[in-house]
Amino acid sequence: MNNDFFIEIDYRLFHELGSVISSDVCLNKRGEDRSVMVLSDGAGRGIQTNVIASMIASMALNYTLTADNLLRATRRIIETFAVNDKFTNTNHPSFTIVSIDNDNKVKIAEFGNPDLIIIRDGKELKINKKRYSLNHNKRRLNVVISEYNALCEDRILAFTDGITKSGYATYRLPTGWGRSGVIKLVTNTLKQTPYISGVELAQTVVNNAEMNDLFVVRNDMCCSSIYLRKPRKVLVCTGPPFKEQDDKVMANIVNDYDGNVIVSGGTTSQIISRELGREQTIIMKRDSSGLPPISKIDGLSMVTEGVLTLNKVKHLLESIKNTNIKGTGIDANFARMLLEHDVVDFLVGNKINASHQDPRLPVELELRRNVVKDLARILEFKFMKQINITFI
Amino acid sequence: MERKLVVKICTGTLCYVTGGAELQSIDEHIPEHILDQIDIIGSTCADHEETEDRPQPPIVKVGDVIIPEATIEKVVTAIKAALGEA
Known part of the structure; x- marks a missing residue:
């Protein structure tokens, strides 16, 4: 358990209209040495994608809790699920893993999902990211691994493409909301309510994404939010x-x-x-x-x-x-x-x-x-x- | 200033589950003309729990008189007696 601050991890999710099950799955768990959050998108719709997303999230969570090598964990997951030709760089399940060690070191692995956002002092914090190209069955799959030291009041937001693509082809947002739109909303929200809880911030993001889609959600949208704060x-x-x-x-x-x-x-x-x-x-x-x-x-x-x-x-x-x-x-x-x-x-x-x-x-x-x-x-x-x- | 008669109702766990919950509404059963002569307060019953010959719950104290196995009727009668209304 982290001794310096409490790590709030939560998420909010909206289903695609007419769908009873989501292709986005978010799991989190606190272990002895670290807390881990996994956001997984099964890409597509229906039961199959939910099962795939759940399996990926579960694998990533347990692997990260017990082992400390995110690149290896990511490679194993990709090898497990990249068994057919459908698994390409443009159409495949995607996932984001965030692991926060007890010494405040944050390790991140991203595969396919929009780049996550780290907010410090009301602004986006840019961190160095290492890009790895994994060869699998003659296909090249890009994985991003990064690390940074967290401080109290940092916020980490990961989301699926349902969020960034919301509003696509509407008059107001012809190319979709985009990552920059999410950053703008989050920084504005934090300016008004700096101590808003993680779950409320995630709710704000999905509510806005739903509004972008004119309240007819066209793609599963999930936003997970991590808030490192002084414990209450x-x-x-x-x-x-x-x-x-x-x-x-x-x-x-x-x-x-x-x-x-x-x-x-x-x-x-x-x-x-x-x-x-x-x-x-x-x-x-x-x-x-x-x-x-x-x-x-x-x-x-x-x-x-x-x-x-x-x-x-x-x-x-x-x-x-x-x-x-x-x-x-x-x-x-x-x-x-x-x-x-x-x-x-x-x-x-x-x-x-x-x-x-x-x-x-x-x-x-x-x-x-x-x-x-x-x-x-x-x-x-x-x-x-x-x-x-x-x-x- | 005239001293009021203190009616102390035990709100401890044991008294509460053995009928004390009913006693919370005692003020509704006391005649209006004597209501302003009494002061109904709550208490925890640790004073009685540990003794061998403790009175049986629920316990209400009307002035200095302890009423064991208190019911609304018993308490109202005791209040009336204490105020010389019986």
Whole structure:
């Protein structure tokens, strides 16, 4: 995991009108040593192109995560898929691989897709690129490999030709939007909203491409966006410490935390309130979620009940398909706050409340550690958050 | 200034799942003419959870009187008694 900054990787995709499946596939994964994003275009339409694009993306992702030679990975992929005459320089599946090492070195391999864009300080950053011509079955296929050192606030955007060709043959854009059009939009957007999230920037690009096509998308269009930024951190403190003498330690961790803090648990909030000498006020208001009421302690972002609330947040995060959470209940607010941050630190007290283990009580009163473990797994693997769990 | 009768409703997990959720709407069941004489507040119930002879949840405290296995009826009766309305 990169220690200097958080790497947000996300993408947005529009299908060609009338198509139920896309020929563009974007995959990303964080490994021990690096984070990798692959954008693959199966070239064409239909199930076959989606399968090809998915296989390329999957191969490239796993190869890059385990091995460190992008040129070799690219060569293997091309050799695997360049089996028929259709695979020429003008009509073939294309892909872009971006690998960001933990020491901030970015390695890029491009084959066929429009050149990706790197934005630094509101302008396009030009980097040295090495062009390789691979011979395969008497055909020459061009691969571009490049490297550079990333800085915080850098943005990397990769996209398929559906974006650059959008608007083609229209009155306004007779030759299509082009890469320069994308750069212009991105730099203008960043001038107005410099801290826009990666996913919102990708959405802005595909929305504009759709508009260029006069809202009748003529080619699958996908834009992936990488944003390297200072991590936004949130601490979830839940459960009383196993030893009473650690109450002070827990309260100090909460007090010194450099981010937002959620305290989840009645006894936990009492400990924090007592140790920090800050009054706790329970807000006696019935909530749409049916959960026990929240309370207020100065300096804390949110104070909720413990296991029931965590369980409900877990189920909510499990069920949603994207990060756009609707609703105003305690569970929705809690989940929204978790998703707004890049790093979620859990501080879990290990003391078990014996009365919660009464078999007559609802099953929702699970062991706190299990609920936190499940919640952390969902946040890490479904929402790509960086998770740290400390037991006390 | 006249001191109000404090009605403390436990909002802890255990009290909440054993019927305390209903007690959130206690203000709707208290006669209007005594509503301004009481102060309804929430509390966490850690004070009672750890003891052997703890009162059974849900717990409500009306003034200094602890009401175990509290229901809306029990609490309203206790409030009326405390205010001399019974």
